[in-house]
Amino acid sequence: MQQRSSTVQEPHAETAHRPTPPPAWRPRTDPAPLLPDTEPLRVLGTDAVADADPALLRRLYAELVRGRRYNAQATALTKQGRLAVYPSTTGQEACEIAAALALEERDWLFPSYRDTLAAVARGLDPVQALTLLRGDWHTGYDPREHRIAPLCTPLATQLPHAVGLAHAARLKGDDVVALAMVGDGGTSEGDFHEALNFAAVWQAPVVFLVQNNGFAISVPLAKQTAAPSLAHKAVGYGMPGRLVDGNDAVAVHQVLTEAVARARRGGGPTLVEAITYRIDAHTNADDATRYRADGEVEAWRAHDPVLLLERELTARGLLDEDGRRAAAEAAETMAAELRERMNADPVLDPMDLFTHVYAEQTAQLREQAAQLRAELEAEGESR
């Protein structure tokens, strides 16, 4: 071998045939446990259901029946012009209810625009939950009172909020968990990515629940992603991904409860994908026949969340005619009350336009408020 000149430093030649990874390479997490199971978890109809607490099953059932009725009532209110718009969760009640029930009181829920039912199941007055959709104000409740963030319309933008809140709680030493809800379509947004990444890097106590209901308005999942499942995205952030049958209330409840517990004990975030289906159109204003076949809807009706649970309870003797009637009646009472309360016109003060823009009203807004007040007074006089 000739004499060598080199501009770079040269270690011993005998190492040449020992392939070593580059210095910085340390696989930090084993990816295997982060990957979801190949099939969505189901409990109902399996042997695992034997372990489920009968009280929980009954509670879930009552809530599902109530949730179904709530969806029907809210949809009816759109027809009566009492709601500007309603995005129904008929068929998705198991996810909505389980999300609410998986949380402790001190925890926070971050709903998307569709998730009024989850807020109601968490204890929010349905009239307050529906304020946004009635149109008398944007957020109809005090988020801090209920620990429910405002219903979020810009898709996926609530996810980083959930991460920030959970992170802040942890910094303060509070064992608070945030659960954030998003749709299959919302997972395509950059905010989804950034939120999951922040959550994993900060090991924030947050649970992401993706309700994969097959569609983003008219766009089917196949045009939204080519991933094996949405839960498979988790590994790319270093958090576990869980896949669950979103119409199996017990399974969703179990997966979310585990994820919440994990987050609470400092185990970091989890991504949960619940496979479900939007039985109604996107909203009352949408015409779903333009983009999907009736047969698809029918197949899903046979896999209805209320039905699945009812069947289980009945088979195990936990539900009889009286029980069903009681659940139905309770739901009916809720619906009647909701209908009645929503039939009253909300009391509105146009001056609210200016009240909460800033902590202190600016001179500029005081001027504009005075203009509106003068107009309203003139209107009042002319009436």
Added chain:
Amino acid sequence: MQQRSSTVQEPHAETAHRPTPPPAWRPRTDPAPLLPDTEPLRVLGTDAVADADPALLRRLYAELVRGRRYNAQATALTKQGRLAVYPSTTGQEACEIAAALALEERDWLFPSYRDTLAAVARGLDPVQALTLLRGDWHTGYDPREHRIAPLCTPLATQLPHAVGLAHAARLKGDDVVALAMVGDGGTSEGDFHEALNFAAVWQAPVVFLVQNNGFAISVPLAKQTAAPSLAHKAVGYGMPGRLVDGNDAVAVHQVLTEAVARARRGGGPTLVEAITYRIDAHTNADDATRYRADGEVEAWRAHDPVLLLERELTARGLLDEDGRRAAAEAAETMAAELRERMNADPVLDPMDLFTHVYAEQTAQLREQAAQLRAELEAEGESR
């Protein structure tokens, strides 16, 4: 069992204990082949290098030496005030060179702000490549002539461009592939996520090369992601992720060439993570001692891309003193020419401010141009 009433349709009770997944659940892709290997691919120093084409090895070596010299020269130009700023790729030459060489002439390169070397290796005049950093204009070349997109400063924003271009080419029936470069920090941006998702859904012929050089300015990878590797993100989009030793020019070239071929034959996008290291500071304006230890840099110097290849070539008798000298001299010639050409002041026309804002200059810009022209004339007179 008592008589049952139900609001929902009830299939036969005997199906109750047969767990079936929800109707829409079809695992569309097997995740296993999408996951990266547990260790980054290396060729140099392994038996696999025996298969490598000696001509390719020599070519890579000459380019690496030239690239190293280019980095040194560009850095020197900042000290002489001839460049406003220079983000060096010293230590990352294997990635830069391999990216350029993996592409055919008809393909497109989408470099980030750091990747002038890749553009130069693809054949772009270094003076044109450095225009942005000298500061006489933004993009110093015609992207269509060279099929090199403008050097992109807003991180990750070039990735959707690459997807769109690749998609457009495919729609037109051209077998063109786009290769897009991004840093480890850039993978945290929403645009990274959206681009990869679009690419996978559209099966666009695009290759994403992440140069994981350990830092985003001062922020180390551990604060950027908790993922097992950045390549693990691929599975969440339904595309293969590959992990490669980014200082092993042959390995990077091999992985990129395979990914490009796959994209070209309609196999869709690939995410490649190359593990490398930024030997210099973020830019000449940065002080890397504030955030990293010298020992770390030294460890990486022992894993230098030029060194690794030189050692291999020498061991196999493919490189002798003459060869080294020839490579060094060619690099020196390039550097001397670059230095000389960059020492000339660029000819600037201030009126260019207005020339390319719109296809046709608006009346408003004509007015403003007239103002500047008058000022320049007055200035000229007063001199």
Added chain:
Amino acid sequence: MTTATTGAAAKAAGRTKPATMAQALQRAMRDAMAEDPTVHVMGEDVGTLGGVFRVTDGLAKEFGEDRCTDTPLAEAGILGAAVGMAMYGLRPVVEMQFDAFAYPAFEQLVSHVAKMRNRTRGAMPMPMVIRVPYGGGIGGVEHHSDSSEIYYMATPGLHVVTPATVEDAYGLLRAAIASDDPVVFLEPKRLYWSKSDWSPEAPARVEPLGRAVVRRPGTSATLITYGPSLPVCLEAAEAATAEGWDLEVVDLRSLVPFDDETVAASVRRTGRAVVVHESGGFAGPGAEIAARVTERCFHHLEAPVLRVAGFDVPYPPPMLERHHLPGVDRVLDAVARLQWEAGN
């Protein structure tokens, strides 16, 4: 930027009348797609569904999903991909579903779409239309009624165009698609269902970009407006005759470039002007309009140029929006404040 006709396509398609603005927009895209294979429509729900406002209805069926594409739900990705498509010679027509949902694409718009031609010295133009349904008045819940035009006006490199009539919806969108520059095409939501006897036989006009038009000649004062506020101004002008005011109404149509010629000529004639839009007043479009009209017509002005605008508040919920939107009365109040006693 020429005035052309597309009689052949129009005849072939056999339009019915009256047509809505949504239909005119659809027809503009259809005609453009038929004429030019590089025109691609893309966005959320634009394909199978035909868009939430049905503006792209039928395009996917007629031209295939590759020409009218349902994208994943990610606005930055949509616009970013469109940039890449334009780089390769296509002419993307991007639909943003609502005004506020264009914000995620803001960086792509400002840092790439608007600047690409300039940063490449003209080598890489961005012929692209970004259609944005904008403004309120349709009872939309929060984030569905923003007037975002100022964000686009303040970004050099973009054209900003907004039709107020069915005819212009067709003519301006055709011109926008034909333009070699990026055009933010703002569609007034509450005029989507406005109708006009848009003749199916007569050749459809492709309007030049950058030209305002006098919709109602008058002598007392000029109302300067655009898009959703044009009908308000026309109604106000009619009502004003009862007070003895003969108001001229100028429809800007193009916010960028701005037609100083038409606007200044009108104000010089009338000596008084009110700018009317529903966007917030502070740092809104009316600020620029008032400032430049004043610069150009100062000694012709009998009174300061006044602005009638939405309040400087987040867009209100549906049940309160009528208090926010400038209506006929507010326009007339402003006209009354034009210091009539002082001058002629």
Added chain:
Amino acid sequence: MTTATTGAAAKAAGRTKPATMAQALQRAMRDAMAEDPTVHVMGEDVGTLGGVFRVTDGLAKEFGEDRCTDTPLAEAGILGAAVGMAMYGLRPVVEMQFDAFAYPAFEQLVSHVAKMRNRTRGAMPMPMVIRVPYGGGIGGVEHHSDSSEIYYMATPGLHVVTPATVEDAYGLLRAAIASDDPVVFLEPKRLYWSKSDWSPEAPARVEPLGRAVVRRPGTSATLITYGPSLPVCLEAAEAATAEGWDLEVVDLRSLVPFDDETVAASVRRTGRAVVVHESGGFAGPGAEIAARVTERCFHHLEAPVLRVAGFDVPYPPPMLERHHLPGVDRVLDAVARLQWEAGN
């Protein structure tokens, strides 16, 4: 929003003089963090490195990484996380690395930060500062020199504040952090290294937000400016004395809310005004300023309010930026055009 002093903290820290604006900003955050444990600084490279402009230098060391946090590289994520932190009662101070790199966070800013208080009827305020280094003049390559203030001014719910002096950098940032509303705090990059004999002993003032200040009294005309253009205007005012003009210079400091009182009082006195900023003129801040000054002072004006601004083009490359930035000569040219022959 009161004028307070923080003498104790100031004394304890023992400042040296003269101090740069960057140091004053650092000290403002340091004092705020020491006083209020809910103040959290976050952004790209703000921790170990102390920020690319070293404005957060030492904060991570002094207060720990949980109080001054290097985030992942994602501006929407940073601002979105800050929203969640504010929801839980913290006061995030977010650094955006450069003006153009705040654009990815635009949706979070406009649709959440600015609106949260309003949409929740005051239940959920957003006490938060978003620090944005802005403007040119430092030889930055593309996307590093944007004047983005108009985007924020046009968004109701935000305060928009920008210091022009070392003292104000401290006083206004303290006030911004203390504010219960979100404040976009625009830091003029080219003044980061400007110095002042900022007394370490004297109590440091916390300036009220929303108040302009007359930096130089004068009688002939008013130069209305802010941030990076203040030194230009002061220099122009000095130069103007040679021409016999005695110019008043108003530093706005706060673009939102706007101090009409101070500005209008000045213009009524002088009868002439020029607005000076480096942001583009068309639909820029000067449009609003000119329009509202004209509305309020019309009959006091001897000439239209003129604007001296950056050209309406994408920010130029380093070697050409001096032709873009409004300098003393352009200001004086505008003053000369204020129709002196017409009036007094």
